[in-house]
Amino acid sequence: MPEGKISDNLVRSMVSSIVADGASKLTSGSSPELENSVKGKHNKLFGRENPVHHILGGGKSADVMLWRNKTISGSVLGSATIIWLLFEWLNYHLLTLVCFAIVMLMLGQFLWVNAAEKFSSSPIKLPRLAIPDHVFVNIAKSLGGEVNRGLGFLQDIACSGNMKQFLLVVGSLWATAVVGSWCNFITVIYIGFVCAHTLPVLYERYDEAIDSFMELLFEKLWTNFRTLDRKLANHRSTGKKGE
Structure with a gap:
């Protein structure tokens, strides 16, 4: 049998075995292996040692993502959903929304000033609209800090030699790339935003079960993978002997 066909069959059987094993672990709440792993000492996802709130920065953004204040978190997620609906379903564009917002702002000021001139003897003085410079500086610093932290995290994973963490990150990036090929950039950003506001809080609540399940999945x-490598090595050695 050709080597490519052997590899394809083994990979298919490996994936189906992993999926079946993972599904049984998730649907079966009485799995002895999973219960023992939860009761015992389990490895944290990504080698986590600190609480999820601390990993997310420990600030107001972490409070929002972990739903410490449900009103604020719900408002943020709802606003993001409305913006996504405007762009994706109503086919609005960013320039269109900006122009409409500026027109509405100018119209409001125009009506306010003209109404004040007719019904008030003293001239009205509107406050100047200006965004402080430190706002842009803080945004740039925060964005740059998050980008550098993400790059450092990826580099640490690549150089740590931990196969489980490496495969998990590569698999996550691959899944993101696949989703990106299905959707446009706005939808991908929205999906990431929703995941950022749902997955951390779910992981914080069920971290022991998730850590144990991922540990068993990576072991499988x-x-x-070792079985595939051993069979391919045996096939190569058999082919060389036949030559």
Whole structure:
């Protein structure tokens, strides 16, 4: 049998085995292996040692993502949903929305000034609209800090030699790339925003079960990977002997 066909069959069986095993672990709440792993000492996802709130920065943004204040978190997620609906379903564009907002602002000021001139003897003086410079500086610093922290995290994963963490990050990036090929950039940003406001709070609530499940899943993946490598090595050695 050709080597490519052997690899394809083994990969298919490996993936189906992992999916079946993962589904059984998730749907079965009485799995002895999962219960023992939860009761015992389990490895934290990404080697986590600190609480999820601390990993997310420990500030107001972490409070929003972990739903410490449900009103604020719900408002942020609802606003993002409205913006996504405007762009995706109503086919608005960013320049269109900006222009409409400026027109509405100018119209409001125009009516206010003209009404004040007719019904008031003293001239009205509107406050000047200006965004402080430090706002832009803080945004740039925060954005740059998050980008650098993300790059440092990816580099640490690549250089740590931890196969489980490496495979998890690569798999996440691959899934993101696949989703990006299905959707436009706005939808991908929205999906990431929704995930950022749902996955951390779910992980914080069910961290032990998720950590244990991922540990078992990676063990299954690593076992199948070694089986695939051993069978391919045996096939190569058999082919060389036949030559």
